[in-house]
Amino acid sequence: MPKPPAPLPASLRDMPPAELFPDIFAQDAPHRGFARGGRAAALGALAAIDPVSYGRDRSYLDGHVTRLSPYLRHGVLTLAEVREAALTHAPDTAPSRVWKYVNELSWRDYSVRVYAEVGGLIWQDFEPYKTGLPASSYASEFPADIKDGETGAACIDAWSRELRQTGYLHNHVRMWLASYVVHHRRVWWQGGAAWFLTHLLDGDPSSNNLGWQWVASTWRAYPYLWNRGALVKYAGDRYCASCPLADAGCPFDATYTALSERLFEGKEAAPGESGHLDSARLEAVPWEPPLTPEVALGAVVWVHGDRLSPTNEALTAYPKGPAVFVWDDALLKEWDISAKRQTFIHECVQELPVHVLRGDVAAEVIRLARAHGASTVATTPSSSPRFRAIVTALEGAGLAVQHWPEPVFGESLTPLDLRVHGEYWRQISASAFGKDPAPPKPKRPRAKKGQSVKAKE
Known part of the structure; x- marks a missing residue:
């Protein structure tokens, strides 16, 4: 008769990060950075953005920058919802008032897509x-x-x-x-x-x-x-x-x-x-609208550091299902993350309905699935090679892994050209402003110095 699965260790969700990572906190005196973690803080920062002024003075150190980047990086906010918030600052007849802000958001989407293609070559x-x-x-x-x-x-x-x-x-x-x-x-x-x-x-x-x-x-x-x-x-x-x-x-x-x-x-x-x-x-990276999985009976949810929000699509698909976040010891050792970042992530995690563990991520997610008799793990996508390695380990253990996508920032009708940001932007710019995706506009020929384009035609 098989042994019953071992019970999960106690959750570390409410343990202060200084106790979780004493060595890091001892060597990094500032334990909190410029922004507080979590969805509540993110929504407060989002409500305060001024994308119109941003377009005018973002290059100045005292300009109207939004400082939303930590929330975007950790998926507390999505690019799509920040874009929607920016568009409320411009009438439908004048989206150009926030054009530069939306264009700058696209750099985040672009870099993540490049990372997804090149993986470890990013170094x-x-x-x-x-x-x-x-x-x-x-x-x-x-x-x-x-x-x-x-x-x-x-x-x-x-x-x-x-x-x-x-x-x-x-x-x-x-x-x-x-x-x-x-x-x-x-x-x-x-x-x-x-x-x-x-x-x-x-x-x-x-x-x-x-x-x-x-x-x-x-x-x-x-x-x-x-x-x-x-x-x-x-x-x-x-x-x-x-x-x-x-x-x-x-x-x-x-x-x-x-x-x-x-x-x-x-x-x-x-x-x-x-x-x-x-x-x-x-040059031609395939683009297709991401598919939304079907809800599976008895699935468990794995939340990772790229989507630390209560609106996490896997969490909302399984609102009553067991969920886990795992502090990845191997990754933290490799990256030498400061106390400020640990505190920010900890504050994000504290707002989530998750059981918090630490150690080997794949092993702990497998343990969660076994403890609940689950054969499916629901999560959200990530461009990280580390994420792909963990998914491979979960599948190697016989678990089906569902990828619940976040809202798309920009759609394309053609394979994406990621060699330079400008080409990618031409392909997704219509969709990035909430319109139906459209074919890229033809490039305008460059005029020689002192000669207008019209004069050349």
Whole structure:
């Protein structure tokens, strides 16, 4: 006679994260970041957005940015519902008032789709550096003075502190800081990307790593640079006024031409250098409307970190079914997640009707299913390779895995071209504004300097 399944361990749902992860909390003094976790906090932040002003001043450090990114990254809010909220700020006759905000939301959808296609390759150089320097010129060890905010440059040190203390950086600052790390200090972009993932509340390999590759020029035709003039334009003199390098020694006080000549050996890849991504892989990615599964008798629900919301589609499909969230010890060890991020995730999980465990995710989900005699596990999709590995393990244990999709942000009538964001946006832009999907509009020919398009026709 088979033994009855072992009972589940007690839930860790109400155990403070400082007790769950004492080592992390001991080494990371700021235990809370700039945003509180959970659906209630997310809805409060969503109600306060000003997408019209965002379109005008988002590039300025004091502009009307929404700071919704942690809620989007962890699925507390969906892109579709944020888009719908943005559209309420513009009449049907003038959606252009929020065009830029919706377009910026699409970058999140785009990066997640790229991640779903390339998987672990997200950590490899897609293309060679376009700096005339070989990859071996970039150090793999991340500099302690950057990490500790002790470079002597007021702006760099302030951004390092802000990252470590709040888990937030303005998007412009992310690009500036990444450019300094890679181009001025010649550090491997992967080290900077890992540093960001440790602290950013919205840290995610998709948008984070693609941003670093864009700055580094491993997914762009040329490297991203900035200078003191750009800093003062978008940030004022808040850094330069107190910087000991302001009058002499500022590494950014030069023209772009002078910076390029100082930092790079050329404007192309060094001889013999190559990348790891075949762009044809992203040229025609199939797109079909996601299918909604049928409710199965006696299923259990697995909630993961990419959809931490009471509106989680698997939870709503099985409102009375057993549900579990598992702190993934292997992933937390690999990513070195800060106390701020642990606190944010913990606050999200506390609003969910789940049994909380920690350890090996697949093993704990299997244990939940066995304890309830279930043969089906319901969950929500994720672009993470880790997610796919766990699903494979669940299926290997004889469990059927259902993927309950969240609302679609943008639909396409054709396979998606993910080689560049602009092509993807042409395909989904109509749907992204809540309309029926439409064929991409033809590209307008570029006019030569001093010549209008009409004059060329």
